[in-house]
Amino acid sequence: AKDGYKLWLDYQPIDNASLNTEIEELFKGVYFFGKNPTYEVIKKELGLASKGFFNHNPEFKNLNQNAHLWIGTRTELTQYLGLEQQAKIKALGDEGYWRGTINQGGESHYAIVGNSPIGTLYGVFDFFRSIQTGTFDSSSEKSDSPKIKLRMLNHWDNLDRTVERGYAGFSIWDWHKLPGYVDPRYIDYARANASLGINAVSLTNVNANAWVLREDFIEKVKVLADLFRPYGIQVFLTARFSAPIEMGNLETADPLDAEVKNFWKERVDMIYKEIPDFGGFVVKANSEGQPGPHEYGRNHAEGANMLAEALAPHSGIVIWRAFVYSHEIDEDRHKQANLEFEPLDGKFMDNVIIQVKNGAIDFQPREPFHPLFGAVDETNLGMEFQITQEYLGQATQLVYLSPMWEEVLQSKTFRPSPNSTVAGIIDGSATNKKLTLMAGVSNIGTDRNWTGHLFGQANWYAFGKLAWDPYQNSSDIANEWISLTFGKDPETKSKILSIMLQSHEAAVNYMTPLGLHHIMGRSHHYGPGPWVEGGRADWTSLYYHRANTEGIGFDRTATGSNALGQYASEIASEWSDPNLIPEKFLLWFHHVPWDFQLKSGKTLWEGIAFHYDQGVKSARSFHQTWQTLEGLIDQERFNHVNQLLKIQVKEAEWWRNACLLFFQTFSNRPFPDDIEQPT
Ligand code: GCW
Numbered sequence: 251a252k253d254g255y256k257l258w259l260d261y262q263p264i265d266n267a268s269l270n271t272e273i274e275e276l277f278k279g280v281y282f283f284g285k286n287p288t289y290e291v292i293k294k295e296l297g298l299a300s301k302g303f304f305n306h307n308p309e310f311k312n313l314n315q316n317a318h319l320w321i322g323t324r325t326e327l328t329q330y331l332g333l334e335q336q337a338k339i340k341a342l343g344d345e346g347y348w349r350g351t352i353n354q355g356g357e358s359h360y361a362i363v364g365n366s367p368i369g370t371l372y373g374v375f376d377f378f379r380s381i382q383t384g385t386f387d388s389s390s391e392k393s394d395s396p397k398i399k400l401r402m403l404n405h406w407d408n409l410d411r412t413v414e415r416g417y418a419g420f421s422i423w424d425w426h427k428l429p430g431y432v433d434p435r436y437i438d439y440a441r442a443n444a445s446l447g448i449n450a451v452s453l454t455n456v457n458a459n460a461w462v463l464r465e466d467f468i469e470k471v472k473v474l475a476d477l478f479r480p481y482g483i484q485v486f487l488t489a490r491f492s493a494p495i496e497m498g499n500l501e502t503a504d505p506l507d508a509e510v511k512n513f514w515k516e517r518v519d520m521i522y523k524e525i526p527d528f529g530g531f532v533v534k535a536n537s538e539g540q541p542g543p544h545e546y547g548r549n550h551a552e553g554a555n556m557l558a559e560a561l562a563p564h565s566g567i568v569i570w571r572a573f574v575y576s577h578e579i580d581e582d583r584h585k586q587a588n589l590e591f592e593p594l595d596g597k598f599m600d601n602v603i604i605q606v607k608n609g610a611i612d613f614q615p616r617e618p619f620h621p622l623f624g625a626v627d628e629t630n631l632g633m634e635f636q637i638t639q640e641y642l643g644q645a646t647q648l649v650y651l652s653p654m655w656e657e658v659l660q661s662k663t664f665r666p667s668p669n670s671t672v673a674g675i676i677d678g679s680a681t682n683k684k685l686t687l688m689a690g691v692s693n694i695g696t697d698r699n700w701t702g703h704l705f706g707q708a709n710w711y712a713f714g715k716l717a718w719d720p721y722q723n724s725s726d727i728a729n730e731w732i733s734l735t736f737g738k739d740p741e742t743k744s745k746i747l748s749i750m751l752q753s754h755e756a757a758v759n760y761m762t763p764l765g766l767h768h769i770m771g772r773s774h775h776y777g778p779g780p781w782v783e784g785g786r787a788d789w790t791s792l793y794y795h796r797a798n799t800e801g802i803g804f805d806r807t808a809t810g811s812n813a814l815g816q817y818a819s820e821i822a823s824e825w826s827d828p829n830l831i832p833e834k835f836l837l838w839f840h841h842v843p844w845d846f847q848l849k850s851g852k853t854l855w856e857g858i859a860f861h862y863d864q865g866v867k868s869a870r871s872f873h874q875t876w877q878t879l880e881g882l883i884d885q886e887r888f889n890h891v892n893q894l895l896k897i898q899v900k901e902a903e904w905w906r907n908a909c910l911l912f913f914q915t916f917s918n919r920p921f922p923d924d925i926e927q928p929t
Pocket of ligand 1: 406414415456457534573612613640
């Protein structure tokens with residue numbers, strides 16, 4: 251079946267005859283320079299790849315018996331590597347690898363060499379990828395290493411297997427059957443992640459249940475940690491701040507209380523007894539009603555450091571989220587994280603990372619980068635992207651998210667230095683930080699194809715690639731994913747690529763163009779809801795778009811909430827001017843009259859109408875393009891995507907009609923006649 255279960259690891263026969271012969275030779279003489287659990291994993295993967303490529307098993311040989319494919323670490327291969335080459339490989343760091351040809355005694359061998367077995371594993375996956383994409387070339391060498399230390403998936407999976415903001419079925423973690431029953435999916439999950447270099451996973455929802463810290467649950471977690479270890483994946487859990495009360499029979503969770511500290515120390519010690527390389531905790535505190543240190547008059551640093559102290563002796567870390575959206579705050583929500591975290595710069599322990607969402611509101615279709623990037627320089631900052639499409643069409647829409655992430659990563663922060671970018675802060679190059687992190691909120695579930703929408707796989711893939719190297723470009727990543735997923739036919743590839751690369755801008759157009767945001771249906775966040783009113787000011791969409799008869803948009807300049815003041819002065823001054831700010835952020839920061847003139851010469855009202863109309867047209871063009879692929883790809887996946895694209899067109903129309911008709915009640919202007927009239 252072509253249901254997509256195998257993801258990008260679907261090893262299909264090689265269509266190039268000479269490449270096929272060359273690579274088959276390699277698979278017929280594999281030699282491992284050492285023994286360890288990761289090499290066992292590589293052996294299994296070689297088996298799957300060989301079966302797929304050649305329909306036979308690989309052959310494992312001795313060194314002197316025609317071994318053509320050499321696999322090992324730099325130290326294991328020392329005698330075959332020149333000094334210079336050793337130094338070069340060593341410089342690639344723990345998880346880096348080199349692959350290329352080694353000539354030895356008149357014979358040549360293809361070697362895949364890591365600095366550690368995990369690095370070697372990454373090299374092997376990259377070798378397979380080069381075969382799948384038809385780019386393998388034994389005469390050129392390739393080396394690579396990750397730029398970010400922790401490349402992590404955050405599951406928002408509950409212990410009852412529901413998934414918060416999950417659109418691909420239930421949680422793949424079957425807590426009920428663990429530890430006794432090991433679902434084979436766990437291994438496929440580990441393979442998929444390791445193939446991208448993802449090396450950490452937090453298993454549970456940040457809206458945390460304290461139970462996962464119980465001994466019986468830790469036994470279950472241990473099974474997953476043991477399975478993932480040879481794949482280089484470290485396990486983290488979410489910690490509920492009030493656990494000392496809920497499970498420790500204490501009356502307080504005050505981080506400065508001796509008994510509370512002791513509770514966490516004992517819990518942590520217990521976990522490390524079972525899982526010696528446990529990663530640590532991910533914590534959502536004092537946000538959306540979650541418990542935290544503020545209840546006791548303590549700040550985020552006091553809360554985080556208390557956990558960090560318990561973890562430090564085991565080299566564990568605390569990932570403390572900056573998404574602090576509190577129900578009481580009356581300031582512009584945009585400003586809250588900086589207000590709470592900037593004053594604490596320098597107060598967090600070294601084993602704490604503050605994990606910051608890409609934007610200050612909440613995973614909107616497009617957000618300017620979060621002003622915390624660049625605002626602190628003595629604090630480890632990590633990126634949190636959302637792979638699951640909470641606000642981006644959930645599992646019915648094809649939206650390739652990489653261009654959105656790329657836009658954020660490439661953004662200039664002007665701090666700490668004039669050339670700094672978000673990517674430079676995330677990879678530590680701008681800040682000299684070693685403990686670096688990119689996390690992605692997972693879109694994985696029990697659906698046969700893992701992600702609900704087949705193209706959700708591309709977002710998982712792209713996240714892994716950008717976490718490895720945040721400077722990669724979305725088009726290269728998409729091209730690679732398409733080859734791995736649909737093969738190498740140029741027509742198929744270019745059509746799918748064009749859909750993918752336009753898809754994010756299209757969604758922004760039909761959902762929230764020109765900087766509009768948070769106008770989706772209340773709480774489920776699916777579909778339009780610009781009219782939504784709620785229990786509090788910021789639960790209403792009107793709070794975010796502020797449409798009235800004069801105009802539309804949220805004034806965040808100095809005349810309004812001045813959230814702009816939280817950015818570097820270079821940005822604040824340019825973006826304060828409605829004529830200078832990039833138009834894509836116009837209504838995010840400005841309340842603008844309906845007749846304001848856009849760069850296109852259109853009035854704002856005409857421009858808004860034009861963007862919604864464009865969005866619908868793009869969605870229709872995706873569906874049309876897809877239909878020309880019938881017969882070029884298998885019927886099963888063709889139908890799957892075809893049906894979903896039909897839904898996407900309807901949803902785009904729904905968004906356009908709902909938003910334009912609603913906003914028209916304020917603008918009191920006719921729709922331009924060069925657009926399809928909303929009904
Ligand atoms: O995006 C919002 C979601 C919540 C989520 C929260 C968060 C886990 O609507 O479902 O809770 O963000 O990131 O903590």
